[in-house]
Amino acid sequence: MGTLAHETNNSVAILTIQSPPANALSSTLLKDLEQKLNEIEKDSAIKAIVLRGEGKFFSAGADIKEFTSLQHASDYQSLAESGQQLFDRLENFHIPVIAAIHGAALGGGLELAMACHMRIVADNAKLGLPELTLGIIPGFAGTQRLPNYVGTAKAYEMILTGEPISGIEAHGLGLANKVVDEAEVLNEAIKLAEKIAAKSKPSISHVMHLIPFAKREQFVDGVQEEAKAFGDIFGSEDAKEGVQAFVEKRKPNFQDK
Numbered sequence: 658m659g660t661l662a663h664e665t666n667n668s669v670a671i672l673t674i675q676s677p678p679a680n681a682l683s684s685t686l687l688k689d690l691e692q693k694l695n696e697i698e699k700d701s702a703i704k705a706i707v708l709r710g711e712g713k714f715f716s717a718g719a720d721i722k723e724f725t726s727l728q729h730a731s732d733y734q735s736l737a738e739s740g741q742q743l744f745d746r747l748e749n750f751h752i753p754v755i756a757a758i759h760g761a762a763l764g765g766g767l768e769l770a771m772a773c774h775m776r777i778v779a780d781n782a783k784l785g786l787p788e789l790t791l792g793i794i795p796g797f798a799g800t801q802r803l804p805n806y807v808g809t810a811k812a813y814e815m816i817l818t819g820e821p822i823s824g825i826e827a828h829g830l831g832l833a834n835k836v837v838d839e840a841e842v843l844n845e846a847i848k849l850a851e852k853i854a855a856k857s858k859p860s861i862s863h864v865m866h867l868i869p870f871a872k873r874e875q876f877v878d879g880v881q882e883e884a885k886a887f888g889d890i891f892g893s894e895d896a897k898e899g900v901q902a903f904v905e906k907r908k909p910n911f912q913d914k
């Protein structure tokens with residue numbers, strides 16, 4: 658069974674991440690997402706997409722346990738580059754994608770949600786980039802997309818402290834389109850998708866082509882630097898300690914090297 662379920666109703670595709678317990682973005686899940694985009698690209702009937710997570714969370718980010726199987730800085734750099742490319746494809750997709758976020762969207766989970774075009778969040782959801790808690794840094798374009806949504810000051814605070822914000826705060830900062838009770842997240846996302854799907858497909862496609870031009874030009878340089886730094890950071894003692902501490906469910910003891 659794949660890690661992404663897919664159903665379509667009224668021209669709206671609902672993609673459900675099914676990778677318990679935390680919907681971590683394993684390499685398999687990322688491949689399944691790419692495959693799903695390939696399929697949807699060929700289906701002219703789909704006019705909007707809702708992306709959600711099954712279980713307790715939207716997604717808790719890259720699969721930290723998988724990190725321990727990689728060896729070299731170049732492996733981590735490639736991991737970051739392939740995630741960045743996939744999320745870039747999503748951001749530039751010709752069909753609008755709405756992330757329906759409950760529980761947690763952390764690390765790569767928030768980076769995935771930020772590559773979607775709109776976000777509906779639960780008031781009690783946690784959204785953050787906690788990578789520095791692991792002795793590493795964001796690697797799926799989080800350092801580049803987060804400031805665009807929340808402003809640079811809040812992005813520095815969120816990334817440097819690793820502390821998540823609530824769905825209510827995310828909405829106040831402009832990171833989310835709407836905040837609702839957790840029980841209503843999926844319904845609200847579907848309602849928004851159905852409103853969009855009632856419009857003409859050619860006009861939807863033109864808007865999807867045009868809005869990405871408003872993106873900052875430095876973005877491409879920024880994500881390249883981020884992927885390189887993501888590779889470098891895994892050469893540090895503290896990255897090994899941070900990842901190991903997560904696996905062993907203890908606090909990391911960083912040595913600043």
Ligand SMILES: C/C=C/C(=O)SCCNC(=O)CCNC(=O)[C@H](O)C(C)(C)COP(=O)(O)OP(=O)(O)OC[C@H]1O[C@@H](n2cnc3c(N)ncnc32)[C@H](O)[C@@H]1OP(=O)(O)O
Pocket residue numbers: 678679681714717718719720721722737740761763764765766787788791794795796797
């Ligand atoms: C380029 C991208 C880089 C990244 O994305 S780095 C990863 C960034 N993400 C994080 O650092 C989030 C780490 N996870 C957490 O902070 C917490 O977890 C949660 C807040 C999501 C949930 O907390 P709670 O409800 O107390 O559950 P629990 O016992 O911590 O987790 C349930 C199971 O899920 C596994 N898990 C959680 N997040 C990840 C992950 N990102 N990668 C791999 N596994 C993860 C745990 O280990 C555990 O598993 P078991 O039940 O076997 O003990």
